[in-house]
Amino acid sequence: MRGWQEESVTQTTTAVEFDPFSMEFYNGAQDIYARLREEAPVYYNEQYDFYALSRHADVAPAYRDYETFSSAKGVDLSAVRTGEDAQFKSIITLDPPEHRYMRSLVSKVFTPRAIAGLRDMVSDRIEFFLNQNKGKEQFDLIQDFSALFPIDIVSRMLGVPEGDRTQVRLWTDELLYRDVGQVELDERGIKAVVAITRYYHELTKKRRAEPQDDMISKLIEARVERTDDQPPSLSNIEIAMFGSLLGGAGAETVAKLIGGAGVIFSEHQDQWQELYNDRGKIGDAVEELLRISSPNQYNVRYLTKEIELHGVTIPAGKPIFLLIGSANLDPEAWTDPDTFDINRNGREAPNLAFGYGLHSCLGAALARLESSIALDRMLDFMPRFEVDHANCTRVTMQNVAGWNNVPVRVLA
Numbered sequence: 471m472r473g474w475q476e477e478s479v480t481q482t483t484t485a486v487e488f489d490p491f492s493m494e495f496y497n498g499a500q501d502i503y504a505r506l507r508e509e510a511p512v513y514y515n516e517q518y519d520f521y522a523l524s525r526h527a528d529v530a531p532a533y534r535d536y537e538t539f540s541s542a543k544g545v546d547l548s549a550v551r552t553g554e555d556a557q558f559k560s561i562i563t564l565d566p567p568e569h570r571y572m573r574s575l576v577s578k579v580f581t582p583r584a585i586a587g588l589r590d591m592v593s594d595r596i597e598f599f600l601n602q603n604k605g606k607e608q609f610d611l612i613q614d615f616s617a618l619f620p621i622d623i624v625s626r627m628l629g630v631p632e633g634d635r636t637q638v639r640l641w642t643d644e645l646l647y648r649d650v651g652q653v654e655l656d657e658r659g660i661k662a663v664v665a666i667t668r669y670y671h672e673l674t675k676k677r678r679a680e681p682q683d684d685m686i687s688k689l690i691e692a693r694v695e696r697t698d699d700q701p702p703s704l705s706n707i708e709i710a711m712f713g714s715l716l717g718g719a720g721a722e723t724v725a726k727l728i729g730g731a732g733v734i735f736s737e738h739q740d741q742w743q744e745l746y747n748d749r750g751k752i753g754d755a756v757e758e759l760l761r762i763s764s765p766n767q768y769n770v771r772y773l774t775k776e777i778e779l780h781g782v783t784i785p786a787g788k789p790i791f792l793l794i795g796s797a798n799l800d801p802e803a804w805t806d807p808d809t810f811d812i813n814r815n816g817r818e819a820p821n822l823a824f825g826y827g828l829h830s831c832l833g834a835a836l837a838r839l840e841s842s843i844a845l846d847r848m849l850d851f852m853p854r855f856e857v858d859h860a861n862c863t864r865v866t867m868q869n870v871a872g873w874n875n876v877p878v879r880v881l882a
């Protein structure tokens with residue numbers, strides 16, 4: 471089928487344009503992705519000098535091939551295009567063997583048992599934030615709910631004291647924020663990165679002096695056997711980098727998934743009712759939301775050597791976008807991919823929403839737990855609802871896509 475469509479490429483007059491910093495992209499890239507997959511499976515953007523892969527069959531193997539698609543320079547364009555390794559590395563910007571050591575250290579605090587042990591706290595925080603909207607005629611599903619609980623949960627896990635949690639959330643917002651067309655962090659963003667890393671650095675020093683029952687204290691205790699001469703434990707700066715990473719990786723993503731769920735289910739009220747009546751389907755609904763509205767639309771890699779794909783030669787040293795959002799909508803991988811269907815057998819192809827291969831999301835089990843509980847409580851809180859679509863707004867962030875405002879009215 472694809473071969474036939476490829477032939478029709480020549481009939482398209484305007485070349486497809488993928489600008490990840492444009493409002494067109496932020497507004498939902500479904501159509502751009504479809505054209506990329508068909509017309510330019512190896513896409514080159516001259517303005518920013520990057521390449522992009524959009525087909526599931528290309529994106530999934532690239533995520534696994536860390537020798538060619540390296541994370542060492544970073545995972546967003548501004549970092550990767552410098553061609554320099556990050557000065558302070560966090561797990562997400564390490565290649566093996568360093569990544570293997572780091573992953574086994576931090577995995578010690580992300581065991582399935584540790585995550586299952588968070589269930590009560592997670593439920594409690596979700597209920598707390600949702601119930602704050604009780605009795606309101608209208609509330610914002612993102613600003614008054616889904617933006618609040620994930621960062622609160624991550625902060626609690628790490629051991630951030632109550633009084634500091636709002637500040638940590640505000641810094642996290644600032645370091646992820648981008649204006650339309652903005653690739654690099656602005657001064658406000660840089661300040662936020664410095665402030666949050668410094669904050670976690672200080673907190674780690676405090677926990678080293680006086681351990682508590684929290685993740686930072688456990689990360690300080692974690693040890694790994696190494697075959698090189700590096701220390702077997704994490705330094706204060708490594709722990710601080712991990713803490714600040716979790717704010718973005720672990721909070722904004724869940725916030726976007728759940729806020730977006732409001733928009734999607736408002737357009738599929740029948741499936742909301744189905745879920746209301748059969749909570750056993752919530753797990754599948756979360757997977758389908760992840761597929762169709764992947765909060766992390768892409769990660770960028772640095773090409774370590776020249777490759778040839780679909781007749782295009784990509785030179786070494788170029789940034790290359792791996793488009794999760796497109797791969798998860800590829801008709802070669804999924805039947806009727808643009809249709810949202812909680813009864814879809816999601817095992818047709820690997821769902822790339824949590825990445826793939828060695829960097830695949832460390833917090834996936836926690837994300838699934840939070841999202842399932844959030845949907846369950848939302849079903850009780852708003853069994854029938856409508857979204858004020860005219861007043862929904864999108865975020866203009868790097869890597870993370872989705873809504874910023876989703877005004878919701880609960881119906882009787």
Ligand code: HEM
Nearest residue numbers: 561562719720723724766769823824825829831832833837
């Ligand atoms: C819906 C929610 C989430 C989505 C869609 C998501 C997505 C992703 C993706 C795509 C990656 C791979 C990045 C890459 O290959 O460069 C990743 C990695 C990661 N995620 Fe998540 N994530 C979510 C929630 C979380 C949560 C709740 C946490 C922890 C609190 C978390 C922590 C991490 C960490 C630490 C990594 C780096 C793993 C590594 O480099 O080995 N994520 N995530």
